[in-house]
Each structure stands twice: as C-alpha cells, then as structure tokens.
Amino acid sequence: PRSAGSIMAVDSKGSIMGSIGGGKLEAEVIVQTKEAILKGENEEFHYRLTEHESLKMVCGGDADGFIKVFIPKEKLLIIGAGHVGTELYNIGTCLNFEVTIIDDREEFANVDRLPNASRVMCGDIGKMASEFPVDSSTYIIIVSRGHSCDAEALKAVIGRDAAYIGMIGSGRKTTKIMTQLLEEGIERDELEKVYAPIGIDMGSQLPNEIALGILAEVLVLKNGGQLAHMKNIKNLKW
Numbered sequence: 001p002r003s004a005g006s007i008m009a010v011d012s013k014g015s016i017m018g019s020i021g022g023g024k025l026e027a028e029v030i031v032q033t034k035e036a037i038l039k040g041e042n043e044e045f046h047y048r049l050t051e052h053e054s055l056k057m058v059c060g061g062d063a064d065g066f067i068k069v070f071i072p073k074e075k076l077l078i079i080g081a082g083h084v085g086t087e088l089y090n091i092g093t094c095l096n097f098e099v100t101i102i103d104d105r106e107e108f109a110n111v112d113r114l115p116n117a118s119r120v121m122c123g124d125i126g127k128m129a130s131e132f133p134v135d136s137s138t139y140i141i142i143v144s145r146g147h148s149c150d151a152e153a154l155k156a157v158i159g160r161d162a163a164y165i166g167m168i169g170s171g172r173k174t175t176k177i178m179t180q181l182l183e184e185g186i187e188r189d190e191l192e193k194v195y196a197p198i199g200i201d202m203g204s205q206l207p208n209e210i211a212l213g214i215l216a217e218v219l220v221l222k223n224g225g226q227l228a229h230m231k232n233i234k235n236l237k238w
Contacts, residue, residue, distance in 0.1 A: 001025055001049065001063050012037045025049065025063055036067045043067045072137045073098045074163070074222065079129055079153040080144035081108035081120075084168065087211035088141055089114055095215065102128045102153075103144070126152035134160040139218050141198070142167040151177045159190045164218055166198035168210075200227065 001021035008018040008026070010033040020026050025047060036043045047063045076097035078088050085101060085108075092099045093116045100119040103109035109122035121128050125144060129152075134140070140162050142153045150167055154177065157165060167174065174196045181191060199214035220227060 001059070001061075010034065010037075020063075020065065029065065029067075033067050036069050040069060040071055042069055075100065075135075075138045076218075077102070077129075077132055077134075077138060077140045077157075079103075079125060079140070079142045080149075080168075081105070081114065082143065082145060083207040084143045084210050084214075085141075086113070087208040088143065088214060089117060090208075091211055091215050093117070095219075097139070100132065102132070104149070105145070125149050126156045129153045129156035132157070134162050136161050136163055138162045139164040139222070140166070141214060141218075143198075147173050147177060151180060154194065155181060155184070155186065158186060158194065164195065164221055165193065166195035166214060166217065168198050168214075169196065171197060 001023075002019065006018075006020045008016055008020045008029075010016050010030055012034060014030050014034055016030065020029060028047070029045060032043065032045055043066075045063075045065050045067065049059050049061050049063060074097055076088075076092045076099045078085050078092070078099065078101045081089075081101050081103035085103070089099055089101055098118045099116070100121065101109060101114055101117050102121045102125055104123060104125050106122050109120050111117070111120050114120050134157060140157050142150050142165070144150050144153055147169065150169065150173075154165070154167055158181075167177070169177070178191050178194075178196075182188060195217060198217070199210065200216045200220075202209050202213040204210065204213075219225065226233060
C-alpha cells in the first residue's frame with residue numbers, strides 16, 4: 001500500500017487511473033468502489049493488513065480511505081426550439097439539467113432566446129443529433145417543427161444508450177413514424193423503448209403545461225418514482 005494521500009480513479013467497469021498500491025487491497029477497493037458507484041453513495045473503507053484478516057496480507061498495519069462518488073450531471077437534449085421546446089428549456093434549466101437545444105431555424109435556435117442553455121445548435125437536425133454525445137445520463141426529447149424532422153431526429157438517436165427518448169405527437173403521427181422506421185430497418189425492440197406519445201396527461205394544451213408533463217415523466221423514470229398520488233401511496237390512517 002502507498003502512503004497517505006494516494007489517489008486512484010475507478011470507473012463503473014473497474015478501469016483505473018493511478019494506484020493505491022496494487023495487490024489484494026487495491027483489488028478489494030476496486031470492487032467496493034464499483035458497488036458504491038452503483039448505489040451512488042460515498043463510502044469509507046478500513047482494512048487490517050495481516051494474515052489473520054480477510055485479505056490474508058502479511059505487510060502489517062492498517063489502510064483507511066474514502067471513496068468519493070462523482071455522478072455526472074444529467075444532460076437534457078431538446079430537439080426543437082418552438083413553443084414546447086422553449087418551455088422545456090425553461091423548466092429543464094430550473095431542474096439543473098445540462099440543457100442542449102437543436103433546431104434548424106436561426107430565429108428560434110439562438111443564444112439571445114435561450115441564454116441559459118449549455119449549448120444551442122442550429123443546422124441540420126439529423127446530422128447534429130447523430131453527432132451529439134449520447135450516454136446513459138442523456139434524456140432526449142423530440143419536439144421539432146414537423147413529423148419528418150421528428151423522424152430524422154429519432155433515427156439519429158435511437159439505439160444509442162440514452163436514459164430516455166420521448167417524441168411528441170398524436171397516436172396517428174407516432175404510428176406513421178414508427179412504421180416508417182421499421183421499414184427502414186430500425187429494430188422493433190428499440191422503437192418500443194421510445195416514449196411516444198410523450199409525457200403525462202396533464203389535461204392541457206398549453207405549451208408550458210405540456211412541457212411540465214413531459215419533464216414529470218422524465219423525473220419519474222430518472223428517480224425511480226411512481227405515477228401515483230403520495231396520498232394514495234402513504235395510505236395514512238387517522
């Protein structure tokens with residue numbers, strides 16, 4: 001084991017940078033760190049380094065350390081900067097997402113309209129969506145100006161390990177786009193993962209309330225929540 005202050009970085013797959021000394025101790029800490037990442041919780045560790053303890057080491061002494069878990073900030077990719085897209089941006093920034101907005105209209109996709117976005121991208125929607133770095137902390141909402149743009153956006157992001165993909169539209173529009181993408185060779189099981197029509201039914205046609213229903217759906221999935229009233233979940237008696 002190395003001296004006090006030694007640091008090692010470990011990712012969720014067990015790959016490392018740096019070292020706390022190698023051997024059985026380091027191997028055990030890597031396993032513990034992977035478990036801490038899964039739980040999303042910091043942890044401390046303490047090991048006795050003798051042949052009588054579980055590690056069966058003979059170097060003697062003790063090793064104490066702290067596991068700090070760094071959770072990446074969730075990314076919200078909004079494809080479409082119209083009425084609903086703008087309201088999604090307003091709510092998403094308040095919820096502390098790292099918000100990126102894509103649109104092909106300069107009058108909508110510009111930093112003057114969307115000053116608090118992490119990125120505002122204007123150009124070919126399919127190309128920009130395909131180049132966006134999607135990962136398991138990315139939530140994608142497709143609310144562009146028409147079904148053809150929505151189809152191109154969905155085709156560009158589907159099957160890329162996003163935490164969530166949702167697409168706005170009626171049942172008829174959803175069926176049309178899904179059928180089109182099936183015919184183009186997109187796997188059915190990937191299409192079935194898409195939330196379309198999108199959001200929770202808020203009983204409203206107002207853009208801000210539609211956006212709230214969409215992000216409520218995102219938060220339920222992100223946090224492992226339930227689509228139920230807390231009053232009914234708690235079932236209190238008095």
